[in-house]
Amino acid sequence: xxxxxxxxxxxxxxxxxxxxxxxxxxxxxxxxxxxxxxxxxxxxxxxxxxxxxxxxxxxxxxxxxxxxxxxxxxxxxxxxxxxxxxxxxxxxxxxxxxxxxxxxxxxxxxxxxxxxxxxxxxxxxxxxxxxxxxxxxxxxxxxxxxxxxxxxxxxxxxxxxxxxxxxxxxxxxxxxxxxxxxxxxxxxxxxxxxxxxxxxxxxxxxxxxxxxxxxxxxxxxxxxxxxxxxxxxxxxxxxxxxxxxxxxxxxxxxxxxxxxxxxxxxxxxxxxxxxxxxxxxxxxxxxx
DNA sequence: GAGCTATGTAGAC
DNA sequence: TCTACCTAGCTCT
Numbered sequence: 001x002x003x004x005x006x007x008x009x010x011x012x013x014x015x016x017x018x019x020x021x022x023x024x025x026x027x028x029x030x031x032x033x034x035x036x037x038x039x040x041x042x043x044x045x046x047x048x049x050x051x052x053x054x055x056x057x058x059x060x061x062x063x064x065x066x067x068x069x070x071x072x073x074x075x076x077x078x079x080x081x082x083x084x085x086x087x088x089x090x091x092x093x094x095x096x097x098x099x100x101x102x103x104x105x106x107x108x109x110x111x112x113x114x115x116x117x118x119x120x121x122x123x124x125x126x127x128x129x130x131x132x133x134x135x136x137x138x139x140x141x142x143x144x145x146x147x148x149x150x151x152x153x154x155x156x157x158x159x160x161x162x163x164x165x166x167x168x169x170x171x172x173x174x175x176x177x178x179x180x181x182x183x184x185x186x187x188x189x190x191x192x193x194x195x196x197x198x199x200x201x202x203x204x205x206x207x208x209x210x211x212x213x214x215x216x217x218x219x220x221x222x223x224x225x226x227x228x229x230x231x232x233x234x235x236x237x238x239x240x241x242x243x244x245x246x247x248x249x250x251x252x253x254x255x256x257x258x259x260x261x262x263x264x265x266x267x268x269x270x271x272x273x274x275x276x277x278x279x280x281x282x283x284x285x286x287x288x
Numbered sequence: 289g290a291g292c293t294a295t296g297t298a299g300a301c
Numbered sequence: 302t303c304t305a306c307c308t309a310g311c312t313c314t
Contacts, residue, residue, distance in 0.1 A: 105298065
C-alpha cells in the first residue's frame with residue numbers, strides 16, 4: 001500500500017527484474033488489453049518513480065504510467081506465472097520473473113511527452129537526487145493553505161501521504177492547521193531534511209517507521225491493551241499477527257493512534273477529517 | 289463470514 | 302462533492 005517510499009521500492013524491484021530485456025505483457029482482466037498488445041515483446045528500458053507515480057519506460061519512447069491509488073498492488077514473483085487470479089490489469093513476464101498489477105487508479109500507455117505532462121504536475125520528490133527543496137520552501141511559505149493540506153498536495157511535494165504527513169508534523173511540533181506562510185523557511189527546510197531521511201529508511205525497510213529507536217519500548221508500554229515487547233527490534237524474527245500488531249502500534253507517533261496518549265506530552269491524540277482524509281495530531285505538543 | 293476501513297487519485301456531475 | 306477503483310487486513314459476531 002503506497003506512499004512514495006513503496007512506489008520507489010517497487011520501481012527498483014521491477015527495474016532489477018525486467019529492465020534490459022524483452023518483456024511479455026498481457027492484461028488478463030482486459031482493461032489494458034490494447035496497451036499490453038502494443039508493449040508485448042518490447043524491451044523494458046527502465047522502471048522509475050516520481051512521488052507516488054510509477055513509470056515503465058519501454059523502447060520506442062513508450063511509457064506506461066501507473067498510479068496504485070489506495071489499494072493497487074504490483075505483485076512480483078519468480079516465473080513461471082500461474083493462471084491470473086483476481087482482476088490483473090497488467091502482467092509482465094520474462095524468463096525469470098512475472099509481476100501482476102491489480103487495482104490501480106491509473107494504468108495508461110503514454111509517450112515521453114505524456115510522461116512529461118504528468119511530471120509537470122508534480123512537486124519535488126524527497127527520494128530523488130534532483131529534487132529542489134528551495135522550491136518546496138517557497139511554495140509552502142507563500143501559501144495561505146494549512147500545512148496539512150500542503151504536505152498532501154502532490155504539486156507542492158511529491159510522495160508524501162497521510163502517514164508521513166501526520167508523523168512529520170508531530171516530529172516537528174507543527175500544528176496541521178498552521179498556514180504555510182506562518183512557517184519559517186528554517187522549519188520547512190528541517191521538515192524536508194527529515195522527510196529525506198525517513199522516506200529513504202522507508203524504502204530500505206519496506207514500511208514506514210518514524211519513531212526514534214529509543215522511543216519504541218516507551219510507546220509499546222503506553223498501549224496497555226496491547227502486548228509489550230522486551231525486544232524493540234521488531235523488524236527481525238518470525239512474523240506473527242501479534243508482532244504485526246505491535247509493529248503497527250510502535251512504528252508511528254500519531255497516525256491512527258487517536259484516543260491514545262502522546263508519547264511526548266501525554267495529551268490525547270486527536271483525529272479529524274480534513275479535505276476528505278483523516279488527520280491525526282497531538283494538540284498538546286504540535287503548537288508551532 | 290460479514291462488514292468496515294484504508295498509506296489516493298481521476299473523472300463525472 | 303461523490304463515486305469508481307475492486308484489494309486486503311482487521312474487528313465483530
